[in-house]
Amino acid sequence: MxxxxxxxxxxxxxxxxxxxxxxxxxxxxxxxxNSNEFIPHEVVELSLSTGGNMIAAWRKFKTISQTELADKLGISQSAVAQMERPGYNPRSDTLKRIAIALDISPEQLF
Structure with missing residues (x-):
């Protein structure tokens, strides 16, 4: 069209x-x-329940533990926990790494 x-x-x-x-x-x-441009309703609901943190919402939606995500990123579980705090503002290269680990596009983390 x-x-x-x-x-x-x-x-x-x-x-x-x-x-x-x-x-x-x-x-x-x-x-x-393009399905990588959209955010499932469940992720939006999870985001609201996590204080607006899309990293935590996507991780929970994908049923990945903080430890598993940390392993994929090569960081500690406590670093992931810090990323999932409300107000966390990651650098763009960090967002890209997280997106790759979660198998989503970086735009879906906004």
Whole structure:
């Protein structure tokens, strides 16, 4: 799908609320999506329960222990625990290493 086709805009209170597209276009959009660009709902819920820490959320979603993640990263379990604290702000190279260890894209850690 290169350009919008038959799009129906449904308004609520004078503002656009929904865009309805043909089913074929919807299917094409689904198949064009890169699954590494999305975050599963379960990860979002886990993130909320961990104070917003996506590293902890993804680790728990993937059922990996802190020790296992530490081994993959070549660091200590206590270093992983520090990374999972709310407010932790890793460097981009650290995010890349964590993403590789969790088999996700770095963008999914934001």
């Amino acid at each position: 290169n350009a919008p086709t038959d799009v129906q805009i449904i308004e609520k209170n004078g503002q656009p609320e929904y865009a309805v597209i043909p089913y074929e276009d919807y299917i094409a959009l689904l198949h064009s999506q």
